[in-house]
Amino acid sequence: MISAAGHGALITLAYAGLPLLFEPAPVANIPITVEIVTIAEETAAPRPEPKPEPETPKMEPEPEPEPEPEPVVAEAPPEPEPPPPPPEQRPKPPVALAALDPEPEPDPAPPPERKPAPEPAAHKAPPKPRIKPKKKPRLAFDADRIAALLDKEEEEPPPPKPLAEAEPPPDERPTARISNISDRLTLSELDAIRAQIQRCWSVPGGARDGHELIVTIRIYLSPDGSLIRPPEIADASEMADPYYRTMAESAVRAVRKCEPLRVPSTKYEDWREIELTFNPREMLGG
Amino acid sequence: MKDVRENYVRGARLLAALALACVAFLPVPALAVLRIDITQGNVDPLPIAIPAFVDTSGEGIGGAIGGVITSNLERSGLFAAIDPASFIQKPEDMRVQPRFADWRLIDAQALISGSVERRDDGRLKIEFRLWDVFSEQQMTGLVYSTTTDNWRRVAHLISDAVYARLTGESGYFDTRVVYVAESGPAQNRVKRLAIMDQDGENSIFLTDGSHLVLTPRFSPTAQEITYLSYFLGRPRVYIYNIDTGQQEVLGDFPGMTFAPRFSPDGNRVIMSLAIDGNSDVYVMDLRTRLTERLTRHPAIDTSASYSPDGESVVFNSDRGGTQQLYVMAADGGRPKRISFSKGRYATPVWSPRGDLVAFTKLLRGRFFIGVMRPDGTGERLLTESYLDEGPTWAPNGRVIMFFRQRPRNADGSGGETRLWSIDLTGYNERRIVTPMDASDPAWSPLLQ
Numbered sequence: 001m002i003s004a005a006g007h008g009a010l011i012t013l014a015y016a017g018l019p020l021l022f023e024p025a026p027v028a029n030i031p032i033t034v035e036i037v038t039i040a041e042e043t044a045a046p047r048p049e050p051k052p053e054p055e056t057p058k059m060e061p062e063p064e065p066e067p068e069p070e071p072v073v074a075e076a077p078p079e080p081e082p083p084p085p086p087p088e089q090r091p092k093p094p095v096a097l098a099a100l101d102p103e104p105e106p107d108p109a110p111p112p113e114r115k116p117a118p119e120p121a122a123h124k125a126p127p128k129p130r131i132k133p134k135k136k137p138r139l140a141f142d143a144d145r146i147a148a149l150l151d152k153e154e155e156e157p158p159p160p161k162p163l164a165e166a167e168p169p170p171d172e173r174p175t176a177r178i179s180n181i182s183d184r185l186t187l188s189e190l191d192a193i194r195a196q197i198q199r200c201w202s203v204p205g206g207a208r209d210g211h212e213l214i215v216t217i218r219i220y221l222s223p224d225g226s227l228i229r230p231p232e233i234a235d236a237s238e239m240a241d242p243y244y245r246t247m248a249e250s251a252v253r254a255v256r257k258c259e260p261l262r263v264p265s266t267k268y269e270d271w272r273e274i275e276l277t278f279n280p281r282e283m284l285g286g
Numbered sequence: 287m288k289d290v291r292e293n294y295v296r297g298a299r300l301l302a303a304l305a306l307a308c309v310a311f312l313p314v315p316a317l318a319v320l321r322i323d324i325t326q327g328n329v330d331p332l333p334i335a336i337p338a339f340v341d342t343s344g345e346g347i348g349g350a351i352g353g354v355i356t357s358n359l360e361r362s363g364l365f366a367a368i369d370p371a372s373f374i375q376k377p378e379d380m381r382v383q384p385r386f387a388d389w390r391l392i393d394a395q396a397l398i399s400g401s402v403e404r405r406d407d408g409r410l411k412i413e414f415r416l417w418d419v420f421s422e423q424q425m426t427g428l429v430y431s432t433t434t435d436n437w438r439r440v441a442h443l444i445s446d447a448v449y450a451r452l453t454g455e456s457g458y459f460d461t462r463v464v465y466v467a468e469s470g471p472a473q474n475r476v477k478r479l480a481i482m483d484q485d486g487e488n489s490i491f492l493t494d495g496s497h498l499v500l501t502p503r504f505s506p507t508a509q510e511i512t513y514l515s516y517f518l519g520r521p522r523v524y525i526y527n528i529d530t531g532q533q534e535v536l537g538d539f540p541g542m543t544f545a546p547r548f549s550p551d552g553n554r555v556i557m558s559l560a561i562d563g564n565s566d567v568y569v570m571d572l573r574t575r576l577t578e579r580l581t582r583h584p585a586i587d588t589s590a591s592y593s594p595d596g597e598s599v600v601f602n603s604d605r606g607g608t609q610q611l612y613v614m615a616a617d618g619g620r621p622k623r624i625s626f627s628k629g630r631y632a633t634p635v636w637s638p639r640g641d642l643v644a645f646t647k648l649l650r651g652r653f654f655i656g657v658m659r660p661d662g663t664g665e666r667l668l669t670e671s672y673l674d675e676g677p678t679w680a681p682n683g684r685v686i687m688f689f690r691q692r693p694r695n696a697d698g699s700g701g702e703t704r705l706w707s708i709d710l711t712g713y714n715e716r717r718i719v720t721p722m723d724a725s726d727p728a729w730s731p732l733l734q
Contacts, residue, residue, distance in 0.1 A: 185320065194322050201327035202395060204453055218319070246454035249418065249425075253395060254327070256420035274320045282325040 185271065189264050193271070196261055201254035203280045204246045214279045215247045217255070223268050225260035234275070251278045331366035332452060333393050334359065335419075337377040338370070339400035343410055347437045348377075348402050351412070354441035355398065355448070358459045358485060361707075362449065362685070363714030368394050389419045396425075396452060400444070402437075409433055412440050416448050426451045438487065439733075446732070458680035459484060462730045463687065464502045464511050467491060468703055468723040472694065477725075479513065479526065484680075484729070486705075486719045492526060493533075501545060501676075502526075504730045507552030511728070512536065514544045523557050525572075537570055537577060545588050550596045556580070558588040567601055567618070580618035591643075592616065593636045593660065600624070600634040600643050600660065611645060613660055624662030629654075633676055636660070638731075639683030642710075646675045646688075655688050655708065668712040678729045684710045687718065689725040 185193075216234035219227060231252045238244040255261075255276070263271055336356045341348025359365040374388040380399045389397050400414035415427035428447055430440045439460065446457025467480040467489075479499050482489035492511075493499055500521075502513035509528040514521055517535075523543040526533040537543065541561035548555055549569070556569045567580040567590045581587040585605035592599055600613045606623060609630040614621035625631045629649030636643055637657075647654040647667065653674040658665040673691040680687070687707045694701035703725045705718040718727075 198326045202332050203327040243454035253420045271320050278324045
C-alpha cells in the first residue's frame with residue numbers, strides 16, 4: 001500500500017509538479033518524495049512491480065498475531081534441563097585458608113543435594129537427569145544443547161523435532177505464498193529485525209571502554225520467530241578471552257531476550273537463518 | 287544470467303515447498319544467509335537480581351552481604367539492582383535451582399544466589415552462584431571459608447567475581463583507599479593519613495595528625511604507603527608500613543623531597559628533589575638506597591609516575607613555558623612533551639592498564655580531571671569543578687578517584703573537601719562518603 005501510494009504520489013507529483021518546477025518553493029518538497037521512492041525501489045527491486053500489496057504487511061514488524069501472545073510460553077519451555085553442569089564432581093579443593101579462600105567454582109551440583117524437595121529424581125549423579133515433564137513439549141528446546149553450544153561442542157542437527165512442531169499450522173501458508181514473492185527482505189523488514197535486537201542488547205561494560213570486539217552469532221528461527229536451536233557463536237575459539245566471552249554472551253542474551261522475534265509473515269527462507277554481527281564501536285563513538 | 291538465476295531460485299523454492307509439504311522434517315535448502323549488523327545497543331545498566339543470602343549460620347549477615355554486593359555493583363554504574371520487593375521466587379527456594387522464568391518476568395538478566403552456613407570448625411562457609419537468566423546457565427560460583435568478622439571482605443570478593451564475569455574486566459571492590467583526612471579550621475588544618483575500604487567503610491587513621499601529611503601513594507606489591515610529611519617544618523618523603531605501623535624517612539637529602547610514587551615492581555620510589563629552588567625527578571632503589579637523577583633541567587620537573595611496564599615515566603614540567611606533561615624513558619632519556627592544548631597540566635598518573643594517563647588540568651580558572659593516551663592523543667576531560675585534583679586509578683583502570691573542594695565563602699563556610707569517583711566514560715560521578723573531609727586519595731591494588 002505505502003509503496004503504491006508512493007508511486008502514485010510520485011506520478012501525481014510528476015504531472016502536477018513538473019510545471020511548478022519553475023517555481024522555487026515546490027522544489028524543496030520534491031527531494032523528500034524522491035527519498036521515499038528510493039526505499040521503495042530497493043524493497044521492490046527484484047520483484048515484479050504489479051503486486052505491492054504483499055509487502056505492506058511486511059513493513060510493519062508486528063504482522064503476525066500468534067507470536068506475540070506466546071512469549072511467556074515460549075520462554076517457559078527453555079527451562080527443561082537448565083541445570084547446566086551440576087553433575088561434575090566438585091573440583092573444589094578443601095578449603096582451609098585462614099582468611100578466606102576462593103575455591104574455584106563450587107560447581108553447581110552441590111545445592112541440589114541439600115534440598116531434594118521438589119524433584120527427587122533430580123538428585124542422581126547423572127548430569128542432566130532432571131527433566132521436568134512439561135518442559136519438553138513445545139519448543140523442543142534442548143538445554144543440553146545450550147550447554148553444549150556454550151562449551152562449543154555444538155554442531156548437531158537439531159532441526160528435526162523443532163521444525164516438525166513449529167510448522168504445523170502457521171507455516172504452510174506462508175511458504176506457499178513465498179514462492180511468488182521476491183526473495184529479498186525489504187530494508188524496512190531488515191530494520192525491523194535489527195531494531196528489535198538492538199533494543200534487547202545490553203552492551204557489556206567492558207566494551208564501553210573501547211575494546212574493539214566484534215562478535216558474530218548465527219541464529220536459526222522457526223516460522224513463528226522463535227529459536228529452533230541455541231544461537232551459535234561464530235568464533236567459538238575466542239571464548240577463552242574474557243572480553244570476547246562477555247560480548248558473545250551478551251549477544252546470545254539479546255537474542256534470547258527478544259525471542260520470539262517479530263518476523264515477516266512471508267519469505268521464511270530468507271530469515272530462517274540469520275547471521276548477526278554485534279559491533280559496539282560505532283555506538284561508542286569509535 | 288539473471289533469468290537463469292531466477293529460474294534456479296524458483297526451482298529451489300518449488301522443491302522446498304514440495305519437500306515441506308511431503309516431508310515436514312526435511313530442512314529447506316538455505317539460500318544465502320541473511321546478515322544483519324547490530325551496531326547499536328542498550329547502555330543502560332544491566333538489570334541484576336541480588337536476593338539476600340540464605341543465612342543458616344545464626345549470624346544474620348545474609349542480608350548484609352547481599353546489600354554490600356548490591357551497593358558495589360550499583361556504584362560501578364554498570365548494573366542496576368532490581369528491587370527485592372518485586373522478586374517472585376524466595377531466596378530459600380533457589381537453593382536447588384532458580385526458577386528462571388520467574389526472574390525473566392521481572393526483567394533480570396543476571397541473578398546471584400548465595401548462602402551462609404556454619405561449618406563444623408566454627409568458621410563460616412559463604413557460597414554464591416551467578417546465573418545467566420536467559421541462558422539458564424551458571425556463569426560462575428565460588429565458596430569462601432572465613433571468620434565472621436570477615437564477611438564484608440567476602441562480599442567485596444564476590445562483587446569482584448560477579449563484575450569480572452559480566453563485564454570481562456577485572457573487579458576493583460576488594461581494595462582499599464588511603465587518603466588524607468582533614469579536620470579543623472582552614473588556618474590550622476589537621477591532616478592525618480587514613481585508610482578505608484574502597485566503599486568508604488572501615489576508615490581508620492594511620493597517623494596522629496601532629497605532622498602535616500600529603501600525597502600518600504600505595505605500593506603496588508606490599509602493604510606500604512609512601513607520602514610526604516612535614517617534620518619540623520621540612521617536607522620529606524616517608525614510607526609507612528601498614529602492617530607494622532612503622533614509618534621512616536626516605537633518604538637524607540640536602541633539599542626537600544616530595545611527590546613520591548612507587549615503581550610498578552615496588553622496589554623503587556620515584557620522587558622530586560628540590561635544591562636551591564630547582565626541582566628534578568630522582569629515583570631511589572629501596573633495596574640499595576642508591577639514588578639516581580632522571581631529569582636535569584632548570585625548569586620545575588615533578589609528579590613523576592611510571593608506566594605499568596616500568597619502561598617509561600610521565601611527569602610534568604614547565605620547561606616549555608607552562609606546566610605540561612612529558613613522557614621519558616625510565617632512565618631519564620628522551621623526554622617528549624605529550625600535552626599541547628590550552629591550560630596547565632598536573633599530577634599525571636599512568637593507568638594500571640597502560641592505555642591512558644590521567645591528569646589534573648587547569649583552564650580558565652576551572653579544574654578538570656582528564657585522560658589522554660600516553661602519546662598525547664585522545665584527550666578527554668571527565669570532570670569539571672571549582673577544584674578537582676589528584677586522580678588515582680582503580681586497579682582495573684576504568685574508574686578514577688579524585689578529590690573535589692568547594693569554594694570557601696567569605697563567612698568561612700564552604701570549602702568542603704570530598705572524595706569522588708568517575709568512570710572512564712565520564713558518566714557515573716559518585717561521592718565516596720568519608721567520616722570527615724578527605725583529600726589526596728590513593729587506590730590500592732587488589733588485595734592479596
